[in-house]
Amino acid sequence: MSDVVVVAVAGGTGSGKxxxxxxxxxxxxxxxxxxxxxxxxxxxxxxxxxQVLLHHNFDHPHALESELLAEHIRVLKAGQxxxxxxxDFTCHRRTTRTKRVEPRRVVLVEGILLFAEPELRSxxxxxxxxxxxxxxxxxxxxxxxxxxxxRSVESVINQYLETVRPMxxxxxxxxxxxxxxxxxxxxxxxxxxxxxxxxxEALLVDPRT
Numbered sequence: 266m267s268d269v270v271v272v273a274v275a276g277g278t279g280s281g282k283x284x285x286x287x288x289x290x291x292x293x294x295x296x297x298x299x300x301x302x303x304x305x306x307x308x309x310x311x312x313x314x315x316q317v318l319l320h321h322n323f324d325h326p327h328a329l330e331s332e333l334l335a336e337h338i339r340v341l342k343a344g345q346x347x348x349x350x351x352x353d354f355t356c357h358r359r360t361t362r363t364k365r366v367e368p369r370r371v372v373l374v375e376g377i378l379l380f381a382e383p384e385l386r387s388x389x390x391x392x393x394x395x396x397x398x399x400x401x402x403x404x405x406x407x408x409x410x411x412x413x414x415x416r417s418v419e420s421v422i423n424q425y426l427e428t429v430r431p432m433x434x435x436x437x438x439x440x441x442x443x444x445x446x447x448x449x450x451x452x453x454x455x456x457x458x459x460x461x462x463x464x465x466e467a468l469l470v471d472p473r474t
Contacts, residue, residue, distance in 0.1 A: 269342045270468045271372045271388055272461075275379040275444070276395030277437050278324075278429060279405030285395050285448060285458070286375040292462045297469075299341050299369040303376020306330045307352045309359040318357045323424075324377075324432035331382045334374070338388050341368045354414045370469055380440035391464060394444035399430075 272289065276282045290298050306329050310318060322328060330350075337347040348363035379385050380392060403425060410416040441447060448457040 268469070269368075269370060269372060270390050270465055271338060271342070271374065272391045272393070272465060273379050273385070273389040274373070274375045274393045274395060275377065275437075275440065277397065277399070277402050277433050278377055279402035279409070280395040280397040281405075281453075282375050282377075282395050284453075285393065286373055288458050289373060289461060289465070292458070293371055293465055297369050298371045298373050299366050301334065301337065301349060301366065301372065301374045303329060303331070303334060303374065303379055304354075305349050305352055305364075306334045307357075307359065311358050313357075321357070322428045322432070323357070324428045324436075326378050326381050326436060329376075329378060331378075331385055335382075335384045335388060337366075338372055338374065338385075341366070341372050342388075344368045371465060377437055378440070380443040381436045386443055390468060391461065392443055392445045393461060394441045394447045396441070396447050396449050399433075 274282050274286050274289070286300065290300060307323065308328060308330050310321065313321065333350075337349065340347050346365055346367045349366050351360045351362045351364055352358070353360050374385075374389070379389075380394070386392070406425065406429070407418065407421050410421045411418060446457065446461065448454050448461075
């Protein structure tokens with residue numbers, strides 16, 4: 266499939282990346298977007314013990330199978346469907362099921378560590394970084410992990426202090442320099458979203474713009 270536009274939305278945990286991605290989907294149209302999330306590509310740890318899982322660093326780039334995500338983006342750009350892994354965050358393991366994603370004119374990719382990986386960066390036409398205050402990001406993550414991932418408050422706080430915050434400072438925050446556009450206030454920044462969607466529409470009409 267020629268003239269495919271690849272848009273990447275990165276930013277720290279709880280920054281509002283999903284809100285931005287969903288706003289882009291709503292404006293461009295689901296019929297024109299293939300939506301991939303980096304979180305789906307966590308490496309399979311089926312054989313790991315509970316003790317190993319307890320101390321595993323899920324916030325380091327090596328925790329994600331980014332090479333598979335890169336391959337899936339290339340396959341979608343070539344006009345073929347992909348089978349995206351489905352990850353179970355309650356037990357920290359990849360399931361045996363997959364989700365089929367069909368090729369579209371726009372490939373939208375969302376994830377914390379997208380810009381920390383050179384191979385992935387080279388595939389993106391538009392790179393967006395969602396910038397949100399650390400205290401707000403932590404509160405959002407705490408609410409999400411307790412509500413959606415069956416985590417205790419104590420475990421979320423411990424993980425944040427042990428790996429989430431250090432990895433953010435080492436990998437996520439520095440990767441902001443690769444962004445074409447930095448969006449403060451996440452998905453609530455209507456002006457920035459207007460600019461992004463206008464740019465995507467322009468590229469769909471003429472990839473040379």
